Amino acid sequence: MWGGRFSEGPAAVMREINASLPFDKRLWRHDVAGSRAHAAMLGARGIIAPADAAEIDRGLADVAADYDANGVPDDLALEDIHMLTEARLADRIGAVAGRLHTARSRNDQVATDFRLWVRDAVDEVLGALGQFQAALLARAEEHADSVMPGFTHLQSAQPVTLGHHLMAYHEMAARDASRFSDARARMNRCPLGSAALAGTGFPIDRDATAAALGFDGPTLNSLDSVSDRDFALDYLGAATQCALHLSRLAEEFVLWASQPFGFISLSDRWSTGSSIMPQKRNPDAAELVRGHSGRIAGCLVALTVTMKGLPLAYSKDMQDDKPPVFEAHDLLGLSLAAMTGMVESATFRTDRMRAVAESGYATATDLADWLVREAGVPFREAHHTTGRAVARAEALGVMLHELPLLELQAIDARITARVYDVLSVDASVASRTSFGGTAPARVRAAIAAARGTCR
Numbered sequence: 001m002w003g004g005r006f007s008e009g010p011a012a013v014m015r016e017i018n019a020s021l022p023f024d025k026r027l028w029r030h031d032v033a034g035s036r037a038h039a040a041m042l043g044a045r046g047i048i049a050p051a052d053a054a055e056i057d058r059g060l061a062d063v064a065a066d067y068d069a070n071g072v073p074d075d076l077a078l079e080d081i082h083m084l085t086e087a088r089l090a091d092r093i094g095a096v097a098g099r100l101h102t103a104r105s106r107n108d109q110v111a112t113d114f115r116l117w118v119r120d121a122v123d124e125v126l127g128a129l130g131q132f133q134a135a136l137l138a139r140a141e142e143h144a145d146s147v148m149p150g151f152t153h154l155q156s157a158q159p160v161t162l163g164h165h166l167m168a169y170h171e172m173a174a175r176d177a178s179r180f181s182d183a184r185a186r187m188n189r190c191p192l193g194s195a196a197l198a199g200t201g202f203p204i205d206r207d208a209t210a211a212a213l214g215f216d217g218p219t220l221n222s223l224d225s226v227s228d229r230d231f232a233l234d235y236l237g238a239a240t241q242c243a244l245h246l247s248r249l250a251e252e253f254v255l256w257a258s259q260p261f262g263f264i265s266l267s268d269r270w271s272t273g274s275s276i277m278p279q280k281r282n283p284d285a286a287e288l289v290r291g292h293s294g295r296i297a298g299c300l301v302a303l304t305v306t307m308k309g310l311p312l313a314y315s316k317d318m319q320d321d322k323p324p325v326f327e328a329h330d331l332l333g334l335s336l337a338a339m340t341g342m343v344e345s346a347t348f349r350t351d352r353m354r355a356v357a358e359s360g361y362a363t364a365t366d367l368a369d370w371l372v373r374e375a376g377v378p379f380r381e382a383h384h385t386t387g388r389a390v391a392r393a394e395a396l397g398v399m400l401h402e403l404p405l406l407e408l409q410a411i412d413a414r415i416t417a418r419v420y421d422v423l424s425v426d427a428s429v430a431s432r433t434s435f436g437g438t439a440p441a442r443v444r445a446a447i448a449a450a451r452g453t454c455r
Contacts, residue, residue: 020080020319025072026326030116031081032064034109034192037212039100047202048099056100059093060085081113082106103204105196107226107314112192114322116213118235121329122184125239128336129177133170135343137447140166144443147425148263148353149362156360159425162348164438167446172245174450179238187231190215194225197313227313229303232325236300239328240293246335247293250286253342257283262352267345270338285338292331299324357425361390361400366422366431375414385412 036057043053063085078084083106090097144163149156190210193200199222206218219225256263270285302324306317364386371382388411393403401423408415421427433439436446 015076018079018316019076020322021072021076021078021084022074023323023326024081024110025074025084027081027110027113027117027322028067028072028085029064030113030120031085031109032060032067033116033213034112034209035085035100036060037209038104038192040212041205041208042099042102044208045203045205047102047204052096052099055093055096056089059089059097062092063088080106080110082109103195103200103202104192105194105226107196108191108194108222111194111226111228112190112213114229114325115187115189115191115231118231118325119184119187119214121325122180122187122235125180125242125329125332125336126177128333128340129173129180129242132336132340132343133173133177133450135340136166136170136173137450139343139346139348140164140170140443141447143348143350144447145440146348146350146353147357147429148350149357149360150438156356156362158365159357159362159428160432160438161429161440161443162350162353163440163443163447166343167443167450169245169249170450172248173242174453176238176242176245179241180235183231183234183238186234188214188216189219190217191219191225191228193218194222197223197226223312227310229307229318229321232321233300233303233307235325236296236303236328239332240297240300243293243296243332243335246339247290249339249343250289253286253346254283254290257281257286261356263349263356265347265349266342267347269345270342285342289335289338292335296328296331296335299328354425358399361393363400363423363425363428364390366428367400367419370419370422371412371414374416374418375412377412377414 039048039053039056039060042048043050066088072081072084075084075087078087086097086100089100140163142163143166144161146162147159148162148165150158150160150165190206190213192209192213193204193206210216210218219228253264253266255261257266266281266283266286270283272282272284303321306320310317367389368379368382368386371377371385372379377385389403389408390400392407392411393400396403396407401420405415405417405420408419422431429438430440433442436442
């Protein structure tokens with residue numbers, strides 16, 4: 001490729017460290033697409049003969065068909081997917097293949113290819129997120145009335161519905177989708193035509209190549225165009241946040257599947273056994289999703305550190321931009337598919353959830369609210385009174401709704417029998433009718449609204 005300047009070939013180690021083909025061959029479809037758009041523009045502008053442009057296009061179509069049928073060969077002597085494709089094109093059409101690289105550089109070529117790949121990756125994730133959200137909506141609707149304990153500090157706090165709990169993760173997934181969509185909009189500018197760093201003197205039409213590749217338009221500054229990897233960092237940032245949300249749900253499934261909780265039974269399809277303990281049923285899929293989140297976050301850190309302090313324009317460090325993005329995308333796809341499958345197939349033990357919700361004095365806040373609402377007690381006083389009631393119930397070994405009225409009135413004479421209307425877990429969740437609350441009616445309204453906007 002640069003034999004005119006060098007009298008010796010690269011050392012064996014140099015060849016190995018310099019070659020990116022083992023991983024950037026994943027870009028072959030995008031490389032061929034970018035090259036075909038570039039050749040068509042060169043022909044249309046008369047920079048190369050239209051007949052040569054047509055011959056190059058036919059040759060690139062043949063190369064793509066070969067890659068599709070037989071895979072991309074690892075030829076480290078050709079260094080990367082760009083040089084491999086040009087070499088394969090030359091094998092088919094001869095010297096005219098050398099005209100393809102007119103008015104472009106590998107710098108703008110790889111920036112374009114990588115943007116095209118990441119854009120497709122975003123579309124894949126948005127599709128997978130849509131399936132995950134649909135699974136959450138279906139199970140939330142099924143359990144809009146199912147009572148479970150809500151936790152803070154992993155301590156029973158207030159009763160909620162399982163539907164409400166699942167809809168919390170739908171909200172997280174919706175924000176994830178918005179982050180990916182925002183990233184896609186920002187990255188949808190085409191670097192092709194920026195050449196090595198300074199643009200080109202040929203009368204190219206960057207708008208034409210941008211339109212041919214589905215971009216909103218060309219990038220605005222040639223130096224930035226070949227130096228920028230913000231689009232990859234945007235993708236990794238969104239992927240990391242999404243993975244963290246999946247990890248939180250995975251952690252809850254791990255806890256809920258344990259015998260002390262007993263809230264959920266995972267399908268055989270998403271569980272494994274033990275090599276020595278035949279009774280074991282391990283939530284390995286959830287644990288792996290939880291583990292993958294750390295690796296995805298590591299990919300973000302890796303590329304962030306790679307890009308830190310790089311001067312304009314292109315530096316060879318940037319060859320290491322693709323492996324972390326590829327790895328994160330593969331892991332995120334697996335994680336989304338696994339969590340979707342677990343949500344769809346899990347058996348929720350609502351009887352156990354209800355029993356735990358009823359056993360943890362989770363309606364204490366309802367007693368305090370009743371004192372405020374019905375007896376005009378300041379909330380801080382009501383909080384203190386309710387604390388005494390919980391302590392008395394614990395001492396007697398009963399639930400709050402089982403505490404005799406005389407015991408409650410001994411604590412505060414303003415308490416009447418009407419208080420028992422709010423002390424059951426069903427009454428508690430039904431009363432939480434504020435917008436975004438856990439009342440079944442609110443949960444169903446949230447599901448209906450989400451179905452109107454869910455991807």
